[in-house]
Amino acid sequence: MLQGQCDGIILTSPKRDKLGFALKFDFKASNNEIEYEALMTGIKMALDAEARNLTGYSDPQLVTSQMEGTYNINKDKMKEHLREITELKNRLKGFQLHQIPHTENTKVDYLAWLTNSLADCNTHNIIVRILTKVSDGSFQGWGDVFHHLFGSKPHHLANVTPAKIQACDLHHGSYGTDGAVIQWKYTLDGKEQTAKQLLHDIDDTKKQLSFKMLEGDLLELYKNMDITIHVETKGGVDFITWTISYELINLDNPHPLSLLNFFIEFTKEIEAHIFG
Numbered sequence: 001m002l003q004g005q006c007d008g009i010i011l012t013s014p015k016r017d018k019l020g021f022a023l024k025f026d027f028k029a030s031n032n033e034i035e036y037e038a039l040m041t042g043i044k045m046a047l048d049a050e051a052r053n054l055t056g057y058s059d060p061q062l063v064t065s066q067m068e069g070t071y072n073i074n075k076d077k078m079k080e081h082l083r084e085i086t087e088l089k090n091r092l093k094g095f096q097l098h099q100i101p102h103t104e105n106t107k108v109d110y111l112a113w114l115t116n117s118l119a120d121c122n123t124h125n126i127i128v129r130i131l132t133k134v135s136d137g138s139f140q141g142w143g144d145v146f147h148h149l150f151g152s153k154p155h156h157l158a159n160v161t162p163a164k165i166q167a168c169d170l171h172h173g174s175y176g177t178d179g180a181v182i183q184w185k186y187t188l189d190g191k192e193q194t195a196k197q198l199l200h201d202i203d204d205t206k207k208q209l210s211f212k213m214l215e216g217d218l219l220e221l222y223k224n225m226d227i228t229i230h231v232e233t234k235g236g237v238d239f240i241t242w243t244i245s246y247e248l249i250n251l252d253n254p255h256p257l258s259l260l261n262f263f264i265e266f267t268k269e270i271e272a273h274i275f276g
Contacts (some may be wrong), residue, residue, distance in 0.1 A: 013049070036081035039097075043088040053094040143231035143238030145274060146267075147207040150229055151199075152176035161269045163187065164262065171196065178202055181214065189258050193217040197227075207231035221254070223247040240267050 039056065046054045089095040149156065152175050155168040166185040173180035180199040185192065195216030202209045213225040228243040242263045244256055 005215075007186065010184065034082070036085065040081070040085055040088060043085065043092070043095075044253075045092055048091075052092060054089075054092055055249070056095070056097045142271070143207060143233055143240075146210070146231070146238070146240060146270065147231045149270070151202055151204070151209050154182060157190070157270075160273045161266060164266055164269070172201075174203070182211075184216075188262055191217075217257075218256070221249060222256070223249050225256075242267075 034078060043054065065092065092272075132255065149160075154175065155170070157165045158167055164186055166187065167183075168185075169183045171181040171183050178200050182197050182199060184195045184197065186195070187193070193216065195218060196214045197211040198210060198214055198218075200210050208228065208230040210226055210228040213219055213222075213227075218225055223246075225246040228241075228245070230241045230243070232240040232241060242260075246256060248255070
C-alpha cells in the first residue's frame with residue numbers, strides 16, 4: 001500500500017483503452033487540494049492523448065460546486081487551482097464534471113484499487129504516472145540534482161539506495177548521452193533482478209529522460225517497457241513524474257504496480273540521502 005495521502009485517475013477512452021495515473025502526496029494537503037491536483041492532472045492527460053471531449057467524476061462536492069460557479073472561493077490557492085483548470089478545460093471542445101458519492105470513490109488500498117480499475121481494459125498499452133512532491137522549496141536545486149543523478153551519474157544510485165539498487169554498469173556509450181546502454185541489478189518484491197536499458201530522449205531543458213527495456217526479468221511479463229522520468233517545477237516546488245509505458249505479454253500477467261511503488265519509495269530514499 002502506498003504511504004501518505006494518495007489519489008488517482010483512470011482515463012478511459014470510448015474504446016475502453018485506459019491510462020492510469022497515481023498521485024502520492026508526501027505533504028499535508030486538504031482533500032480539496034488533492035482533488036484539484038488530480039483534476040488538473042487528468043485534464044492534462046486527456047489533452048496529451050488528443051482528447052476533445054472529457055467527462056470527469058469528482059468526490060468532494062465543494063470542488064464540483066466551485067467549478068460550476070455555485071460556491072464562492074475564498075482561498076487564493078484554490079483560486080489559482082481553479083484558474084489553471086479553467087485554462088486547461090477551455091482547450092477541450094466539451095467538458096463535464098460530475099460529483100459522485102464518497103462511498104463510490106473509496107480507495108483504502110490504493111494499489112488494489114488501481115489493479116481493479118485496470119483489470120478490464122481492452123488494450124495493454126497503459127501509462128502509469130506517479131507525481132511526488134519531494135521538496136518544500138527550501139532546496140531549490142533538488143529537481144536539477146535528481147535529473148542529473150539519473151542522466152549522468154546513475155552508477156551512484158547503488159550507493160544511495162543499496163537495498164534497492166545493487167549495481168549499475170555501463171555497457172555501451174557514455175553516461176549522460178542518448179544511446180548509452182546500462183545494466184542494472186536491483187531488488188523488487190524481495191527478489192534480485194536484472195535489467196539492461198537504453199538511455200534515450202534526454203532533455204536537460206525539460207529535465208526529462210527515458211529508459212527503454214532491452215533485456216531483463218521484467219520482459220518475462222511485458223512485451224516492452226519504457227520508463228520516463230520528468231522533473232517539473234510549479235510554484236517554486238519540484239515534482240517528480242515517473243511514466244511506465246508497457247504492454248502485457250499475457251492477459252493474466254500483473255500490471256507493474258509493485259514497480260510503481262518501488263519508484264515512489266526509491267524517490268523518497270534519494271530525497272532523504274540528499275537532504276540528510
